[in-house]
Amino acid sequence: MLKTLKPSEIARYCDVHQRTVSRWINAGDLKGHKLTGRGNYRVQVIDFIDFLVRHKMPVPQSLSHKPQVLIIDDEANVRSAIRRVLKQSGFDVVEAAGGFEAGTLMHQRKPELITVDLSMPGLSGIEVIRFIRSCEEFKDIKVLVISGMPETQLIDAVNAGADGYICKPFSNDTLIDNVNILFGKNRTLLGV
Numbered sequence: 001m002l003k004t005l006k007p008s009e010i011a012r013y014c015d016v017h018q019r020t021v022s023r024w025i026n027a028g029d030l031k032g033h034k035l036t037g038r039g040n041y042r043v044q045v046i047d048f049i050d051f052l053v054r055h056k057m058p059v060p061q062s063l064s065h066k067p068q069v070l071i072i073d074d075e076a077n078v079r080s081a082i083r084r085v086l087k088q089s090g091f092d093v094v095e096a097a098g099g100f101e102a103g104t105l106m107h108q109r110k111p112e113l114i115t116v117d118l119s120m121p122g123l124s125g126i127e128v129i130r131f132i133r134s135c136e137e138f139k140d141i142k143v144l145v146i147s148g149m150p151e152t153q154l155i156d157a158v159n160a161g162a163d164g165y166i167c168k169p170f171s172n173d174t175l176i177d178n179v180n181i182l183f184g185k186n187r188t189l190l191g192v
Contacts, residue, residue: 004042007032013048013060024051066092067183070111072102072128073146074120078168082115082146085172086179099123103131106138113182118147118157126160133161142182146170 007021010030014021022041025032031047034040045063052059069091073079079095086093094109096102098120105111114132118125125145132138145157148168157165166178 003045005045005048007041007043010043010048013063014057066090067113068092068094068109068111069179070102070105070109070114071095072097072099072114072120072125073117074098075117078117078146082175085175089176089179091179099125099128099131102128106132106141111141113142113144113179115144115146116162118145118149118153126157129157129160129162144178144182146175 007018007025010021011018021030024030025041025043030043030051032041032043035042049059049063051057067090069086071079071082071086071093072095073082074097076097079097083093083095094105094111096105099122102114102116106114114128116125116128123131125147129143129145132141132143143162145154145162145165146168147154147157147165151167154165154167163182164178166174
């Protein structure tokens with residue numbers, strides 16, 4: 001469920017009067033909605049953060065959330081490249097060199113998205129995807145395959161439960177675009 005804020009809470013964050021917040025909402029500058037039958041406003045946290053950013057106001061640390069991404073790839077240079085791009089885009093990143101290490105990190109860190117290579121020693125990327133999809137506690141994790149394998153194997157990964165794929169080598173823009181689409185809850189096949 002999305003967290004919402006009352007105008008009085010927003011007023012405290014911005015050090016303004018509650019009527020000022022209501023004016024922002026009425027003017028359409030701050031996206032809010034009225035509760036049915038009561039007329040009281042509520043604003044989703046994400047919309048409030050967007051408002052703060054647009055107006056160059058500081059985002060309270062208690063509201064900021066960096067989505068957690070787990071990178072699973074046996075090649076250190078690939079993990080480093082993915083980590084750099086995702087960190088620059090505001091994601092909290094943790095890395096695993098293989099499937100077994102990734103399993104431990106998934107339990108500890110509860111990532112919201114996982115990038116996984118298909119060709120790894122030990123557990124293959126397909127086995128990692130099947131494991132994720134077989135566990136109730138991980139069912140909502142988004143899975144993006146990043147691999148140099150042939151497209152038929154990338155499609156097999158989607159059939160096994162991946163949310164999308166990109167081919168190696170990839171551009172930074174392709175990576176970020178696909179990650180943002182997945183966080184936007186678009187579960188269409190992402191192939192580049």
